[in-house]
Amino acid sequence: MSLQTITLAHTQGFCAGVDSAIEIVHLALAKYGAPLYVRHEIVHNTSVIRDFELQGVVFIEDLSDVPDNTTVIFSAHGTAPEVHAQANLRGLKIIDATCPLVTKVHRQALKFSERGVQTIVIGHRGHQELLGTSGYIDPALLFIVETVQDVDSLVLDVQKPIGYLTQTTLSIDDTRHMIARLKERFPTVEGPTKANICYATQNRQDSIKELAEICDVVVVCGSPKSSNSNRLRETAANMGVPSYIIDTVEELDFSWFEGKVHLGLTSGASVPRYVVDAVVACLKTRYPTIQINEETTPEVGIRFPIPAI
Ligand code: SF4
Structure with missing residues (x-):
């Protein structure tokens, strides 16, 4: 018995916050050129970071690594006010890519x-x-x-x-x-009406639950630091389905699929589509008759504003 189908999660990959953050870096690169400094990985994905590094983006953790009179982009994950204050004190131009x-x-x-x-x-x-x-x-x-x-x-x-x-x-x-x-x-505890979990996390988790119901093995594309990607793997695993997370196609291990028939494939909110496509292409080579199932995503048209660059 070998894999017969791959079903792709209908909602996966880039969310609006990641889309905006990546666009901000592209626009800043076009305007200011390289080297362009970004504090922390703009989004937690190895492929995205590597692509930007090749274009001259320098990812730093400490503002002391940013030269005077330059521009620094703050990552989508948000930055503490004291770091904003330090950058202002240094006279750095801040472009804030924090997700709204x-x-x-x-x-x-x-x-x-x-x-x-x-x-x-x-x-x-x-x-x-x-x-x-x-x-x-x-x-x-x-x-x-x-x-x-x-x-x-x-x-x-x-x-x-x-x-x-x-x-x-x-x-x-x-x-x-x-x-x-x-x-x-603490019965009087105040909080948001729901948790602050964002629409993208909610949709991707709902979507992987659907996958886990119909698949006997799940692969999540996502980098080790990506919180939402790791939670996707856990969500499927908690439903009793063997689940694996891979950063790139090279990490795929065919032994995971021995005795399995239906693979569910998804990706975290910071994962470019080409990473998933590479996994699908690799599996097609290994299992030439495999059938690919994919539905269109209901998550369309969500855009966040881009700050002044
Ligand atoms: S996962 Fe949610 S909070 Fe994080 S960048 Fe995407 S939309 Fe924003």
Whole structure:
């Protein structure tokens, strides 16, 4: 028995935030030329980063690596206000490629701290988005949780206001459990009506759940740092389907498909389509009679504004 079908997730690949961030770098390259400095990987995808590096984009973490009187682009994941302040102090021209849906979370964080709300941020410690969002919260009011156990360990002053925010790219199911536990422990906790999980994360997770119902193995294209890609793999794995994540086609391992018939293939919100196409082409070579199933995405026409370059 060998693979007979590949079904592509109907919603996958670039979201509007990633699309905008990438367009911003292209426009800035056209206007300012190379070298062009970007603080942090513009989006978490190895192929995108490599392509930009070949065009003269320099990815840095520390602003001290940016020469004076130059332009710096801030990545889609959002940047803490202290980094904006440092860049302003240096006189650097900032082009901010933060996704507007992340900016919305920053605004909520800021409002909470202005009101003295103890703010629980549900997310992954060390992830760039969380670092940026945390920067908008008074450190004395900031509590980061990654698991239900972390929620159980929280020590808060119940006489004072309590609120929560979430990273935009989390697992919907994991977040739901943590929020439910938060509400149990702190019935007055304030939060967004739903988690701050963005439309792209929601749609891609819904889509992989559909795939996992009809496939006996799943492959997700996505880079190791990509939160939403990792959550896609976990979502399918939690449904009992063997699931693998690959950064590029070279990481494909045919032993995963032994005894399998229906492969589901998807990609995270920062993955260019050519990465998925390369996987499909490779599988077609290996399994010449394989049938490819793909539906059109319902996610069309979503565009975010581009800032002045
Ligand atoms: S995954 Fe969501 S929050 Fe992140 S860039 Fe895309 S739309 Fe914005």
